[in-house]
Amino acid sequence: MWLILTLITYVTAKQICRKLGHPLLNPLLLGVSFIIAVLLLLDVPYSEYYEDNRLLGYLLQPAIVVMAYPIFSQLSTIKKKARLILGACFLGAIFSMLSGGLIALSLGADIPLVVSVLTKSVTVPIAMATTYQLDGDAAVSAVLVLFAGLIGAMTAYPIFHLLRIKGKIARGITIGAAAHALGTAQALDKRNEDAAYSSLALALCGIFTAICAPAVMALIVMIV
Structure with missing residues (x-):
């Protein structure tokens, strides 16, 4: 039923x-x-x-x-722009964690909540596993991931239109880095080329976040 x-x-x-x-x-x-x-x-x-x-x-x-199919369709371009894509995804993952963590701190959040905010822009399994390892609240992390994905999926294309962002690589990486799978699903509805780079960014940012989250959290604690 x-x-x-x-x-x-x-x-x-x-x-x-x-x-x-x-x-x-x-x-x-x-x-x-x-x-x-x-x-x-x-x-x-x-x-x-x-x-x-x-x-x-x-x-x-x-x-x-x-989701790997759109990536395959853009494989030749991805190979040519590999360094650009890797660099953009790495910086996107780091900025997402730093900005989220510092904003949470400025609003008076405690350390466990800050940890939960760090992983808001990756998929739920990665977010929960990473948050758990850093002694954050995995349940809160999952909710924040959902909110980040929904907000990103709803606002990405209006923002692209407002700022006149037309490049498929720029649009795709932005969506994948900020709004993970929900944003990628929205990109699939709009433009397959955007979805290719969004799918790739989704995977790469997840990897970079899982690897770099402990270092980013240590940096935030030092700032405090």
Whole structure:
């Protein structure tokens, strides 16, 4: 029952977003909001909903692998621009962690919360594992990842339009570095070329974040 409702809700939300065409509308945001409202209204525990949708969790793994196809389509350009792409992704990952951590500190966050903020721009598995290793709150990290992805997916293309950013590499890396898989999904809906570089940035920034997060956190602690 809940699996069918989830699929119908997502398809309906996607159709609504396409019909209205507003850049700030996102099918995931609409779908999740509706499902949460239904669960609260019917007093259904999340564990029951999760068990009914376990199949979707299994399908996420091959779905992520499919993201490699756009990368393959741009492979020749990626090889030519390898240094540029690696450098941009490395700096993007470092800046994302530093900016998030320092902003959290300036707002009075304690160290465990700052750790949780560091990994907001990578996928949930990487974020939770990295946060756990640094003694942060993995659950908070997962929520922040969702918020970062949603905000990035909703605002990326309006910002590109406002700033007249048209380069496929610039757009793709920006989305992948800031909004991980949710941003990449939005790029797939807009332009396959953007999605290629977004998928690549998603993977590279995840790697750089996992490797560099301890050093960045140590630097932030020194600043404090």
